[in-house]
Amino acid sequence: MNAVPNELILAPSLLAGNHAALGASLAEIACAGLAWAHIDIMDGHFVPNISFGPKTVADLRPLATLHFDTHLMLAEPHKYIEAFARAGANGLTIHIEPQYPHRDTLRAIRALGLKSGIALNPGTPPEAVRDLLADADLVLAMTVHPGFGGQHFIGSVVEKIAALARWRVEGGHSYRIEVDGGIAADTALACRRAGADTLVAGTSFFKAADKPAFAAAILGK
Secondary structure (H helix, E strand, C coil): CCCCCCCCEEEEEHHHCCCCCHHHHHHHHHHCCCCEEEEEEEECCCCCCECCCHHHHHHHHHHCCCEEEEEEECCCHHHCHHHHHHHCCCEEEEECCCCCCHHHHHHHHHHCCCEEEEEECCCCCHHHHHHHHHHCCEEEEECCCCCCCCCCCCCCHHHHHHHHHHHHHHCCCCCEEEEECCCCHHHHHHHHHHCCCEEEECHHHHHCCCHHHHHHHHCCC
């Protein structure tokens, strides 16, 4: 498999968009020249917040051709992958922290024709996912504690990104390395230098007056 770093992608998070007009938020992402939208799914159990469900994804799917990068912050994500696949998700990222069959779930996601992802909270060491890397198309290193937007970037996660990037080369993998939380021009640069190629920005993107310029700054263009 190709171990060369992937093309840089910015995936704005709909959690920070206008929940009364999510279609308009998708349009803002597309108008900024971006191809991905990050959709946070929260159950109020694994994380202390509740967000969207499969119906939201299904209703948004006809409104955009964007890649729906769907992040399942759920206590039992394996029970919902088929529902989100039917709803129109393009990729499903599950967390390592809850107890359920991680490898089987990643493989089931791929079997549904979607990209598989595994996520780690800031306090979870990268070694927790090392034996799952061959089954993942994306590894998400959370750079804030999951649940709410607008948090400050946790700088210690940069070392975790570097480890994931090193293992990507050593293992001949091609998984994307995604970061989510507190992403601005300076923190994005630190993440890119460590090996991240997929950057999630929510509050900072939707508050930006010039979104194409913001995207260019995040991607270092």
